[in-house]
Structures are given as structure tokens and as C-alpha cells.
Amino acid sequence: GAVVSQHPSWVICKSGTSVKIECRSLDFQATTMFWYRQFPKQSLMLMATSNEGSKATYEQGVEKDKFLINHASLTLSTLTVTSAHPEDSSFYICSAEVTGDNQPQHFGDGTRLSIL
Amino acid sequence: SQQGEEDPQALSIQEGENATMNCSYKTSINNLQWYRQNSGRGLVHLILIRSNEREKHSGRLRVTLDTSKKSSSLLITASRAADTASYFCASGPQGGSEKLVFGKGTKLTVNP
Numbered sequence: 288g289a290v291v292s293q294h295p296s297w298v299i300c301k302s303g304t305s306v307k308i309e310c311r312s313l314d315f316q317a318t319t320m321f322w323y324r325q326f327p328k329q330s331l332m333l334m335a336t337s338n339e340g341s342k343a344t345y346e347q348g349v350e351k352d353k354f355l356i357n358h359a360s361l362t363l364s365t366l367t368v369t370s371a372h373p374e375d376s377s378f379y380i381c382s383a384e385v386t387g388d389n390q391p392q393h394f395g396d397g398t399r400l401s402i403l
Numbered sequence: 404s405q406q407g408e409e410d411p412q413a414l415s416i417q418e419g420e421n422a423t424m425n426c427s428y429k430t431s432i433n434n435l436q437w438y439r440q441n442s443g444r445g446l447v448h449l450i451l452i453r454s455n456e457r458e459k460h461s462g463r464l465r466v467t468l469d470t471s472k473k474s475s476s477l478l479i480t481a482s483r484a485a486d487t488a489s490y491f492c493a494s495g496p497q498g499g500s501e502k503l504v505f506g507k508g509t510k511l512t513v514n515p
Contacts, residue, residue, distance in 0.1 A: 330505045389434050394445035
């Protein structure tokens with residue numbers, strides 16, 4: 288149980304394109320999902336906390352107009368990288384948390400984004 | 404930065420040997436979690452230890468937690484080549500926050 292699906296797994300696009308990444312909880316409802324960014328050989332950096340039915344909470348230094356997050360249902364959050372540029376190339380990972388105390392987060396398989 | 408530290412950054416061992424990874428964190432926690440990441444993939448949850456627990460086992464995994472030292476360790480016994488991956492600790496802070504604070508990770512290589 289507690290499976291999180293992330294799509295697409297890999298995307299290459301031209302500079303200036305907007306790219307949408309989907310994160311779905313397949314067998315549980317997630318009021319909260321998280322979006323991370325990971326550079327090569329580094330740890331995960333939390334970008335934002337996605338809350339169902341309300342605005343996302345962004346970490347310091349993350350541009351909310353650049354990284355649009357929508358969490359319109361209890362099983363789906365989307366991250367849109369708007370007008371992507373080469374510096375936005377990275378590995379993006381989402382996670383979702385089962386409601387309750389001391390529950391682990393369940394991660395998607397990540398999306399490798401390459402902007403040419 | 405609130406990010407924790409892990410050591411070693413890289414560890415290379417032979418199959419059958421034990422692997423120990425250490426993690427330190429900075430704030431008071433509700434729990435400490437360990438995750439594994441295979442190259443180019445997402446994270447897989449391994450084990451969660453609560454702040455009032457000192458040791459926890461799951462199969463070949465053993466996790467300890469010392470809240471007085473703000474540190475945790477992950478021991479993998481009888482390692483296998485398939486254990487090759489990066490391992491991250493993540494602290495679940497107190498105060499109602501759901502956000503995890505990840506350590507920098509240990510890259511484990513198990514040689515057959």
C-alpha cells in the first residue's frame with residue numbers, strides 16, 4: 288500500500304517551455320504532498336508543501352510564480368515549471384504523507400527535467 | 404541550514420560485511436526516518452524510529468537513536484550487492500510540522 292505515482296519520469300524540452308509534473312497517491316488520500324528538488328549527488332531540497340484545497344507553502348528562495356503548485360484533489364498535486372530555462376534542469380521528486388502521527392512519507396519515482 | 408549531517412559520505416564494502424551509517428540532526432524531533440534511493444529513482448522508506456525509542460529492527464536493518472546526542476545510526480547486516488544505493492536520514496521536527504529535514508546522505512557500494 289501507500290503508492291505514489293509521478294509522471295512523467297523524464298522530459299526534455301526547449302527553453303521557454305512550461306512543463307507540468309503530476310504526483311498521484313494511488314491507494315490513499317493525501318491532504319499534504321511535498322515537492323523536492325535534487326541536484327546530482329546531493330540531498331533533497333524541499334521546495335514547497337502542497338495542501339489540498341489551499342495555497343502551497345513555499346520554502347525560502349523558491350519562486351512561487353516560477354514553480355506553480357496545484358493540489359485540487361486529495362490524490363493529485365501538480366508542479367508546473369513555467370518558462371523553464373537550463374538552470375531549472377534537475378531531478379524533481381514528490382512525496383505524500385498518510386494522515387496520522389509518525390507516518391513516513393511515500394515518494395514518487397521522480398522526474399528528470401532537462402531544458403535545452 | 405537545518406540540514407543534518409551524515410557520515411560517511413561514501414562507503415564501499417564487500418558482500419557479507421556489515422555497513423554502518425551515522426546521522427546527526429539539529430532540532431528536537433518527533434521521529435527519525437531512514438530512506439534508500441537507488442540511482443535516478445525516488446526514495447524508499449526503510450524504517451521510522453520515534454523520539455521515545457532507542458532501537459528498532461526490521462529484517463537486516465537496525466536503527467538506533469540517541470536524542471541526547473541528536474544522532475542516529477543505520478546498520479545493515481550481511482550486506483548484498485542489491486543494497487548498493489544512497490541512504491538518507493530525515494528528521495521529523497516537533498511543533499506540528501510535517502516537513503522532513505534530510506541529511507546529506509551516504510552512498511553505499513556493496514561489491515560482489
